[in-house]
Amino acid sequence: MANEIPKLPSIPIKRRALFGFAVAASAGGLVACSGRTTHDGTAAASAPTGSPSAVPxxxxxDHVRVLGVNGGPILSTAHSQPALALLVGTRVYLIDCGGNTAQRLVxxxxxxxxxxNVFTTHHHADHVAGLTDVALLGWTYTPSPVGDLDVWGPLKIDAVISGMQQSLGEATRLFSATKPPRKVTAHTISVPATGSVEVMRDDLVKVTATRVFHGPEVPDAYAYRFDILASGRSVVFSGDTAGPNDNLIALARGTDVLFHEVQMNSAVEELLVQxxxxxxxxxxxxxxxxxxTDVIAVPQVAQKAGARHLVLCHYVPADLPIAQFHSAVQDAAxxxxxxGRLTAPSELDVIPV
Known part of the structure; x- marks a missing residue:
């Protein structure tokens, strides 16, 4: 039985220009416009040690580069907050943008x-805290600066981007004297309680979203599916969700790669709550x-969806070794x-699609 979440009304289109940046929002269903080894049953890329030469x-x-795996707004010397980069050809689609995402892209x-394009699954801080760095520091990054950005997300993503622009107004003005301005455009996605909607399509990918349950205090939490048009292959990102989630299972039906959050319930009380x-x-x-979603339930999602490759992400508690998550999910699988294939990656690991 699917987790029932009431559909919230769409918000009207808003447009605002701030210090050379343009912010726009669109609403509706079809939106207008670390030193370790990867834990993988079939041996994936080796993990980085922090030096450029160690980057896989x-x-x-086409592939996904894992940029951040910590679950929660954790500041850690070992791992970064959630961010996953899907690379299709020379184009990059970023799913979530936690703290340190800009540095991990470099x-x-x-x-x-x-x-x-940046796709946010929900508004928890560990999924959006890095947006300002990506927008401003990416714009000023000389080797390969960011151009115009489209940021897609649940209701109030326009307010997030508008507030970001206002807070960075003076910094933007100062840099605008030497660098041409570019736009950051917010696209508000409205998704019904059940089913899925296409939210974006370009010449390389089709992106579909469904609503997942992440607690009553987070009324809008989404999972995304990317279908790569040239190859016909697909990858699904669960975002944060209680599971097994029926909407997510339907979205991930037959997918090649499923990224799914994972929590070790047996360790939560001692390592987090207390x-x-x-x-x-x-x-x-x-x-x-x-x-x-507890480690016991994660492989049930992959099995019911018929996913061919299950990739763990958003590890909770973040203090536990990644190998411990891999072992527990493997037993549950x-x-x-x-x-199917099971991978428990760390930062900068590469997951082929």
Whole structure:
């Protein structure tokens, strides 16, 4: 049975120009316009050690570069907040933009020139905190600066972008004297309680979204599917969701690669809840256990969807070794009857599509 979330009304189109940047929002269904080894049953790319020479080489074909894997607004010396970059040809599609995303794009050797679209799954800080760095520092990055950006996301993404522009107004004005201005355009996506909608299509990909359940306090949380037009292959990004989620399973039907968040419920109480201030523990406990997907359930999603490759992401608790998530999901996969490939990547790892 699908998690029921009421459909919220669309918001009207808004346009605002700030210090040479243009901000626009569109609403509706069809939107107008670290030193470790990857844990993979079939051996994926080796993980980086932080030096440029250790960054895995990009494959010739379409692929996802993992930029951040921490679950939650964690500042860590080992890992970064959630961000995944889908590379199709020379174009980059960014899914979520947590803190340190801009630096990871540079570390990966991707830069910003191919980046034109950012898709946010929801408004939690660890999924949007890096937008300002990507917009401003990407614009000023000399080797391969970002051009115009389209940012897609749930209701209020226009307010996020507008607020970002206002906060960076003076910095933008100062740089505009030496660099031509470019636009950041917000596209508000409205998705019904069940089913999916096409939200963007260009000459390389079709992007479809569905609504997932991430707790009643997050009324708009989305998963995205990218169908690559030339190859016919597909990749799905779950965002943050309690699972198994029926909408996500339907969206991921027959997909080649499914990126799915993962939580180790058995460690949440000791490593997260009990470390929080006493007054915050009840609320944190309720959110974590009711709004994320336990290691036992993740392979059930992949098995029911018929996904060929399950890739873990958004590890909670972030303190646990990635190998521990891989082992737990692998055991659960045997019980669920999922026989596809399983990968537990770290930052800068490469996942072929």
């Amino acid at each position: 080489a990009a494959p010739q074909g 570390d990966a050797g991707i830069g910003f020139a191919g980046l034109g 470390r929080a201030p006493t007054a915050n523990q009840a609320g944190l406990r309720e959110h974590l256990f009711n709004s994320h 045997h019980r669920a009857g999922f026989n």
